[in-house]
Amino acid sequence: MSxxxxxxxxxxxxxxxxxxxxWAKLNSIWPMTFGLACxxxxxxxxxxSRFDIDRFGAGAFRATPRQSDLMIVAGTVTYKxxxxxxxxxxxxxDPKYVMAMGACTIGGGPYFKHxxxxxxxxxxxxxVDVYVPGCPPRPEALLEGLMRLQDxxxxxxxxxxxxxxxxxxxLTTA
Amino acid sequence: MTPEQIAETLKAEFxxxxxDAIMSGGHPSVVIAAERWHEVALFLRDDPRLRINFxxxxxxxxxxxxxxxxxxxxxxxxxxxxxxxLWSGDNDVAVRVRxxxxxxxxxxxxxxxxxxxxxxxxxxxxxxxxxxxxxxLRRILCPDDWVGHPLRKDYEHPLEYHGxxxxxxxxxxxxxx
Numbered sequence: 079m080s081x082x083x084x085x086x087x088x089x090x091x092x093x094x095x096x097x098x099x100x101w102a103k104l105n106s107i108w109p110m111t112f113g114l115a116c117x118x119x120x121x122x123x124x125x126x127s128r129f130d131i132d133r134f135g136a137g138a139f140r141a142t143p144r145q146s147d148l149m150i151v152a153g154t155v156t157y158k159x160x161x162x163x164x165x166x167x168x169x170x171x172d173p174k175y176v177m178a179m180g181a182c183t184i185g186g187g188p189y190f191k192h193x194x195x196x197x198x199x200x201x202x203x204x205x206v207d208v209y210v211p212g213c214p215p216r217p218e219a220l221l222e223g224l225m226r227l228q229d230x231x232x233x234x235x236x237x238x239x240x241x242x243x244x245x246x247x248x249l250t251t252a
Numbered sequence: 253m254t255p256e257q258i259a260e261t262l263k264a265e266f267x268x269x270x271x272d273a274i275m276s277g278g279h280p281s282v283v284i285a286a287e288r289w290h291e292v293a294l295f296l297r298d299d300p301r302l303r304i305n306f307x308x309x310x311x312x313x314x315x316x317x318x319x320x321x322x323x324x325x326x327x328x329x330x331x332x333x334x335x336x337x338l339w340s341g342d343n344d345v346a347v348r349v350r351x352x353x354x355x356x357x358x359x360x361x362x363x364x365x366x367x368x369x370x371x372x373x374x375x376x377x378x379x380x381x382x383x384x385x386x387x388x389l390r391r392i393l394c395p396d397d398w399v400g401h402p403l404r405k406d407y408e409h410p411l412e413y414h415g416x417x418x419x420x421x422x423x424x425x426x427x428x429x
Contacts, residue, residue: 157413158395194402194409195394202416 080173088237096235103147104231105135107175107224110146112166115153117180117214129217134224143169148227149204150220154182154189155197167204175230177223178206181213188213253301255280255345261301266292274348281324281346289349290359296327297364302343306330307361310371312379314353316405321356321379323349325368351381353404360386378403 082099086092109131113121124131131137140146143166155163167176178200181187189196197203207230210223238246253261259273259282269288274281284292296304308326315322329343349358360383362369372383373392380401383389391398400407410418 157410157416157418160416161414194407197416198418 082236083173083234084236084239084242086236086238092235092237096237099236100232100234103173103234104228106138107134107136107148107227107231108138108140108146109136109148109150110143110166110170111139111141112149113152114155114159115180115182117152117182120214120217121150121152121179121220124217124220129221131221131224134221134228136224143167144171146170147173148175148177150177150179151183151200151204151206152179152214154187154193155200155203156195157197158195160197160200160203163200164203175207175227176200176204177208177210177220177227179210179212179220179223180215181211184209184211253343255282258282258302258343258345261299262292262295265295271350279346280344281348283348283350286349286351286356286358289347290361290364292347293361293364296347302329303331304329304343304345305365306341307365307367307371310368310375312375312381312403314379314403314405316353319353320350321353321381323351323358323375323381325349325361355382356380357382357384359384360389362386377401380404 113119123129125137125139136148143149147170149163149167149170151163167174178184182189182196183200186193186196186198190198200206208223208227210219212219215223256273256275259270259275262282262284263270263273266288269285269292270282271285272283274283296302304327306328308328309324311324311326313322313324325347327343327345327347328341330339330341332339351358358372358381360368360372362372362383363385369387370392372386373388373390375381376383376386376389377391377393378401390396394402399410412418
């Protein structure tokens, strides 16, 4: 959640501003250069010329979490790696998104039963926005996941949602 | 030299160090008593007939019923067949060292073959075998605060690690962020 989200009353200007903000945000989701296992190979293929994730404005793989909006957790997360994943997530500036790519990050995958060292899903470590299933997912699947993330951003608003208003009401009456 | 000849040489050189020689199957090996292993390793490397200069791998086996842990050293001599020739392997043999599961000690051969350094650390990490005189015996794959040695047959999976629930059951605990 970014600093501007759900802060203003609804209105014509807010609606138009929403469109502009979301247009800018969803067409410049910069991912972090962060590959953990074989899924990273597919992620690299997605970034290369044949599939070209840059068509969606997400081709600028940043080498630091400070400059990235999206963490594609591409590969098996071990317990040893989990603390690093969590730290990288906290180092990313808001608004930030996490995509769980592949069976391992979704729920342990092939290591679910006998992988003593594998985290049974990266959502036990960081909150996940989009799950991309596959082992590993094809680049098209990763692009689809990116488009679902863009859908999610497209529906963001700086207007106050009913939930926010209800919370404010509780705070003012208390 | 064939594995049989190597076993005979070792039996002649070291009285009582060769416990057994397993020559059947595709993986001929010599079982060496743990306390004699370091001097045997030096002999294997330095003897002009053998010159085994390449430690390919160290594997571990947990024999739960026998109460033993076995370290398998795959050894080979690498040298050029002649002047200007390609390098090729010779004197292939495996060495097995058996120690009790609890409190087993094997002398380190990291000073004989430097490749043994990390392999012995891995064996310590996965099986809990202690290597005497190892330069830096720490866990190599698991985190330093890991409990247990994962490749032992009676190892139990962690149910929690640093606040992350770990379970092999389908009733997964709720996410904690």
